[in-house]
Amino acid sequence: MHKVTSEELFQRALNVAPGGVHSPVRSFKGLDRAPVFFKKAEGAYLTSVEDKKYIDFCQSFGPLILGHLDPEVKEEVHRMVDTAWTFGATEIYSLELAEWITSTLPFMEKLRFVSSGTEAVMSALRVARAATGRNKILKFEGCYHGHVDNLLVKAGSGLAGAAASSSAGIPAEVAAQTVVTPLDDEQKLQEVFHNFGKDIAAVIIEPLPANYGLLVQRQEFLKKVAELCEKNGSLLIFDEVISGFRVGLQGMVEKTGIRPDLVTYGKIIGGGFPVGCYGGKKELMNMVAPSGDVYQAGTLSANPIGMRAGLTTLKKMQRLDGWNVLEKRTQKFTDTIRAGFAKKGLPLEVSHSASLFWIHGPSKTPIRTIEQIPGNQGATFKGLFLKSLEKGVYLAPNAYEVGFVSMAHTDEILEQAAQAIIDAAE
Numbered sequence: 001m002h003k004v005t006s007e008e009l010f011q012r013a014l015n016v017a018p019g020g021v022h023s024p025v026r027s028f029k030g031l032d033r034a035p036v037f038f039k040k041a042e043g044a045y046l047t048s049v050e051d052k053k054y055i056d057f058c059q060s061f062g063p064l065i066l067g068h069l070d071p072e073v074k075e076e077v078h079r080m081v082d083t084a085w086t087f088g089a090t091e092i093y094s095l096e097l098a099e100w101i102t103s104t105l106p107f108m109e110k111l112r113f114v115s116s117g118t119e120a121v122m123s124a125l126r127v128a129r130a131a132t133g134r135n136k137i138l139k140f141e142g143c144y145h146g147h148v149d150n151l152l153v154k155a156g157s158g159l160a161g162a163a164a165s166s167s168a169g170i171p172a173e174v175a176a177q178t179v180v181t182p183l184d185d186e187q188k189l190q191e192v193f194h195n196f197g198k199d200i201a202a203v204i205i206e207p208l209p210a211n212y213g214l215l216v217q218r219q220e221f222l223k224k225v226a227e228l229c230e231k232n233g234s235l236l237i238f239d240e241v242i243s244g245f246r247v248g249l250q251g252m253v254e255k256t257g258i259r260p261d262l263v264t265y266g267k268i269i270g271g272g273f274p275v276g277c278y279g280g281k282k283e284l285m286n287m288v289a290p291s292g293d294v295y296q297a298g299t300l301s302a303n304p305i306g307m308r309a310g311l312t313t314l315k316k317m318q319r320l321d322g323w324n325v326l327e328k329r330t331q332k333f334t335d336t337i338r339a340g341f342a343k344k345g346l347p348l349e350v351s352h353s354a355s356l357f358w359i360h361g362p363s364k365t366p367i368r369t370i371e372q373i374p375g376n377q378g379a380t381f382k383g384l385f386l387k388s389l390e391k392g393v394y395l396a397p398n399a400y401e402v403g404f405v406s407m408a409h410t411d412e413i414l415e416q417a418a419q420a421i422i423d424a425a426e
């Protein structure tokens with residue numbers, strides 16, 4: 001009997017969805033092959049329709065910090081599926097997750113659940129604009145904040161900080177509401193505040209930028225961002241959709257000691273289900289409807305299955321001291337890869353932070369801005385990705401996406417994956 005292949009499925013998918021996918025990176029664009037179609041995921045592994053097993057470092061781009069189909073989360077999800085799917089009314093499940101978050105993260109005084117990271121960011125910006133009566137948003141080149149119109153922008157020409165849209169379908173007037181400046185550059189930042197400071201409602205930043213490679217920032221730079229916000233009356237928004245509950249229980253707020261006005265979450269907070277969240281200072285969150293006049297709503301917001309998957313995931317991580325465990329495993333894993341690359345004289349390096357890692361070409365200095373990313377990153381990655389795939393390792397299919405280590409990636413699995421990646425690189 002003929003077994004269906006990924007190639008055939010992709011041909012079908014191309015007929016019904018743009019690029020055959022429902023989120024762009026999934027399409028393997030520029031990688032000269034059809035994307036792998038999967039049919040099953042468990043622990044650290046994915047299984048393709050061809051019945052090939054892969055060690056998965058994409059982990060759905062971050063939400064699955066316990067790995068696929070974690071038994072405890074699975075049990076809780078089953079229980080919830082048998083109890084209720086959605087209420088569109090007040091219920092106890094979002095209350096319990098909200099109470100857990102606000103009592104565990106003191107800077108989250110009040111919060112609102114939504115259904116994606118994009119939605120969380122979009123709503124936080126609305127609050128910031130309402131609170132300050134200003135329109136402009138400052139973002140950093142190389143930070144990603146979802147597909148919010150205002151934030152799909154890149155540096156434009158002209159005045160320092162001016163932005164141009166980076167997607168078709170965004171009016172120039174909308175892009176003009178955003179100011180863009182490079183990461184790691186206090187002087188440019190100061191200049192931008194000098195030019196626009198009185199109009200900047202909020203500065204939004206990924207405190208650990210991990211959507212355009214892994215661009216670990218200097219603490220002094222982040223401090224400067226916070227200081228200039230304070231000085232200019234602009235709100236500081238930490239976009240922790242990827243770093244929140246990934247780098248530690250209290251995320252980058254804990255790591256930097258900086259207290260933002262608002263924080264956005266997504267990914268891990270829903271334990272693999274569509275959940276986002278924004279929150280922070282009480283006086284700001286009280287501006288949100290129905291207690292205030294910033295409108296924001298959602299039919300499926302605070303979906304109980306996501307609430308339960310999220311809470312179970314977070315409590316399990318806390319119980320197992322999971323963040324420490326992952327940090328140690330990832331250190332060992334990346335050290336093994338580094339040693340392997342060095343031993344074979346391969347021009348490759350690995351950056352890592354907590355349980356995130358990113359493979360790239362050699363660089364004399366730490367890579368903190370998109371300009372510092374070695375020029376051949378696309379080509380370097382393509383070869384490594386395709387060979388790794390052959391050897392049963394699934395990296396996120398794009399040169400600028402990071403890898404995620406989950407609790408399901410045991411030392412043994414990581415050792416095996418490291419060898420496969422070293423061999424693939426050769």
Ligand SMILES: *Cc1c(COP(=O)(O)O)cnc(C)c1O
Nearest residue numbers: 116117118144145146241242266
């Ligand atoms: C993933 C991500 C988003 C967007 O979240 P979605 O759930 O994909 O809409 C926003 N900000 C950051 C930092 C992210 O990593």
